[in-house]
Amino acid sequence: xxxxxxxxRLWIPVVLLAIAAPWxxxxxxxxxxxxxxxxSILAIGLMLVWGExxxxxxxxxxxxxxxxxxxxxxxxxxxxxxxxxxxxxEWSGITALPWWWVPFKSPVLATLMVVVVPGVFAGFFSWxxxxxxxxxxxxxxxxxxxxxxxxxxxxxxxxxxxxFNGLTNFQTLYGFDLNAARAPVVLYWxxxxxxxxxxxxxRWLIRSRFGMLLRATRDGENRVRFLGYDTxxxxxxxxxxxxxxxxxxxxxxxxxxxxxxxxxxxxVPSIEMVVxxxxxxxxxxxxxxIGTLAxxxxxxxxxxxxxxxxxxxxxxxxxxxxxFLPRGIMGLAEDLTRRSARKPQPQPVEAPQ
Numbered sequence: 354x355x356x357x358x359x360x361x362r363l364w365i366p367v368v369l370l371a372i373a374a375p376w377x378x379x380x381x382x383x384x385x386x387x388x389x390x391x392x393s394i395l396a397i398g399l400m401l402v403w404g405e406x407x408x409x410x411x412x413x414x415x416x417x418x419x420x421x422x423x424x425x426x427x428x429x430x431x432x433x434x435x436x437x438x439x440x441x442x443e444w445s446g447i448t449a450l451p452w453w454w455v456p457f458k459s460p461v462l463a464t465l466m467v468v469v470v471p472g473v474f475a476g477f478f479s480w481x482x483x484x485x486x487x488x489x490x491x492x493x494x495x496x497x498x499x500x501x502x503x504x505x506x507x508x509x510x511x512x513x514x515x516x517f518n519g520l521t522n523f524q525t526l527y528g529f530d531l532n533a534a535r536a537p538v539v540l541y542w543x544x545x546x547x548x549x550x551x552x553x554x555x556r557w558l559i560r561s562r563f564g565m566l567l568r569a570t571r572d573g574e575n576r577v578r579f580l581g582y583d584t585x586x587x588x589x590x591x592x593x594x595x596x597x598x599x600x601x602x603x604x605x606x607x608x609x610x611x612x613x614x615x616x617x618x619x620x621v622p623s624i625e626m627v628v629x630x631x632x633x634x635x636x637x638x639x640x641x642x643i644g645t646l647a648x649x650x651x652x653x654x655x656x657x658x659x660x661x662x663x664x665x666x667x668x669x670x671x672x673x674x675x676x677f678l679p680r681g682i683m684g685l686a687e688d689l690t691r692r693s694a695r696k697p698q699p700q701p702v703e704a705p706q
Contacts, residue, residue: 371545375538384609387541389649391605394551396629396641398598403627404635405559406591407571408488412496413599413626415503416471418618420600421607422507423470425520426454427463428531432524440522445512454513460527467604468597475596479589488574497620504619519614526608537609544605548642551598556638558594567591621664628671634681643682 375383395417402408429439438450457463478499482492507514514520523531530536558564569577570584577584607613616622625648633644648670656663678685 368549372542375541380537383541384537385650385653386646387537387544388606388609389646390541390544390548391602391609392626392629392649393602393642393645394548394605395599395602395626396633396645397551397555397638398595399626399630400635400638400641401555401559402591402595403630404637405564405567405571406588408588408592409493409627410496410592410595411493411620411623411627412500413595414500414618414620414623416475416596416599417603417606417622417626418503418507418613418615419471419474419603420467421603421613421617422514422520423457423463423466423600424604425523425607425613426457427460428523428526429520430454430458431460431526432522441515441518442512447512451513467600471596471600472593476589476593479592480585483585483588497623500618500620500623504615507615507618515614517615519612519616521612523611531608531611540608544609547601547605551601552638552642555598563587563590625667628667631674632670632681634683636680637683640681640683647682
């Protein structure tokens with residue numbers, strides 16, 4: 354893991370500044386910051402599975418979507434009159450609520466599903482794949498195909514998922530009015546708190562013996578097996594934790610954006626998620642957060658003026674990072690810090706006698 358002593362010393366001021374953000378920036382900028390912080394939780398998990406375990410996944414959008422849809426289904430049901438159905442179901446000719454929607458009426462169960470559904474699915478999927486020792490580009494392609502299949506499934510099931518438009522128009526969550534004036538600020542603080550908790554939890558994990566074995570597996574899996582360790586459980590746990598973090602990020606993003614749709618969970622969004630971490634530095638937790646914020650704020654600015662140019666800019670940024678900054682922004686910051694520390698200090702000149 355890349356060491357970032359400068360940011361490590363400033364994490365308390367950074368958090369305090371983030372807490373004060375509602376008084377420092379506009380409502381629109383606060384909304385964007387809340388969304389991007391939610392996405393950074395996914396990036397923290399991706400840093401764990403890619404940066405620490407060396408497993409490149411191009412399907413994190415699946416778990417992001419599972420978490421978002423789990424909470425969105427509950428919010429759609431919470432805003433209905435007794436006996437009525439969501440509007441898109443009525444338009445599609447559905448006469449009864451799908452059986453798998455029924456458990457999401459419970460707010461507690463729906464909240465658990467935000468992490469349980471992505472976690473169970475990721476654990477089962479990764480166990481099937483890793484026990485066959487599928488790694489590298491083959492694993493990346495499988496996860497990319499998974500993202501494409503998931504987005505296609507959501508679009509095709511118009512009556513149960515809202516189709517291409519997804520789920521939107523949420524009113525309440527746990528009895529809290531999402532349209533209230535203070536709702537964006539409260540949601541922002543909740544998101545910030547969860548970012549801090551997830552950041553601290555993953556930081557502790559990668560400094561533990563588990564993290565050491567993950568890095569050893571990344572750098573020489575056959576040697577780790579030769580020493581008597583079964584690497585499959587470690588990779589499955591890392592992949593599952595990353596999926597659970599993606600589910601939390603998806604649920605929080607849905608609250609901030611007010612929508613979750615197939616356009617947010619397919620192949621292109623999943624590739625963008627990898628770019629966030631690559632730009633920030635896949636070996637750094639700070640890099641995961643900073644890369645997510647930097648890329649998405651840039652996307653908002655560029656797409657506002659040149660809507661059709663963003664994907665080209667994103668591709669160019671990724672090429673430049675891979676070619677010239679393989680350790681991302683945090684790697685560059687570390688190199689500059691070391692050079693500054695090695696720079697010889699001028700010696701005092703003694704006055705002539």
